[in-house]
Amino acid sequence: MGTWGLPMVLCAIAALADVIGGMLTVLRKLSPRQTVLVTALGCGFLLGATVLDRLPDAMEELPGAAPLWILAGYLGMLLLDRSAGRAPAPNQVLVPAREGASDGHGHLHAEMLSQRAGLAVLAGMLVHTLMDGIVIAGAFQVSRSAGVLMFLAITLHKLPEGFSMATVALAAGETRWRAFTSSALLAVSTLAGAALTLWLGQADAAAVHVVMAVATGSFLFISTTGLIPGVRNSGERMAPYIVVAGVLFFLVSLYLVRAVGLQ
Structure with missing residues (x-):
């Protein structure tokens, strides 16, 4: 495949999630x-x-400036998350409350959202998924192994991402079709991020390093501040062990992609 081929195919698969x-x-x-x-x-x-993968690469690609760009990415996601007000965070796992706050199908209705709050969450999620595509395509500009690993990492969290977005839309009073459409928009945003990064890489490879450092900061926010609190507060006893298993799964994947020569 050409320069765009494999990254766009894998981004499309990730977006499908x-x-x-x-x-x-x-x-x-x-x-x-x-x-x-x-x-x-x-x-x-x-x-x-x-x-274990993107942070060391960012420090190597931008030895002096990487920490600043990474911090900018983290703080940018923090401010974007705050702009959603009292709406559920874009990366929060939505599960029924323990006492009578669910409609019986896993959708939260204890505190119905306004349409404005729902749109704020959608805006935040669109930026998040734009970063998904940026990270996959940008990682391929580092090496094929990095691209494959980031594809796996991102695809694994996209299924609950689409689930959460549709749940927020339903809680904001949208129809099922509109709720589904909001999740489909996340897929479009992912592909747009990938295309933008691949085009930028052809125009100015150095700019991709900056974009990837910012994306690294945003993914630090997503994993540590966005996802882990929701998992931790879910009440599921196995959840912390599954998080550890996920890290181990990454280490095994890292070994395997290098062992088969995806450098």
Whole structure:
């Protein structure tokens, strides 16, 4: 495949997970416990990929400026998350409250959201998924192994991502079709991020290093501040162990992709 081929194919597969997550929500087939466990696994894998793979690469690519750009990415996501007000955080796992706050299908209705709050969450998620595509495509500009690993890390958390977005839309009073469409928009945003990064890489490879450092900071926020609190507060006893398993899964994947020569 050409320079764009493999990164765009893998981004399309990752984006499909958003669509599937939204579809499962609308069809009500994914239980809250399954959502927590899938999110925990994806969280661990994403945390491992960010700290053990992307962070060292960013420090090597931008020895002096990387910490500043990484911090900018983290703080940018913090401010974006805050802009959603009292709405559930874009990366929070939505599970039914323990006492009577659920409609019985895993959707939170204890505190119904306004349409404005729902749109704020969608805006935050679109930036998040834009970063998903940026990270996958940008990692391929480092090496094929880095690209494959980031593809795996991101795909693992996209299923609950689509689930959460559709759940927020339903809680904001949207129809099932609109809820599904909101998850599909996340897929489009992922592909847009990948295309933008691949085009930018052809125009100015140095700019990709800056974008990737910012994305690394955003993924630190997503894994540590976005995903882990939701998993931790879910009440699922196995969740912390699944997070650890996700990190170990990343380490095994790192070994395997290098062992088969995806450098």
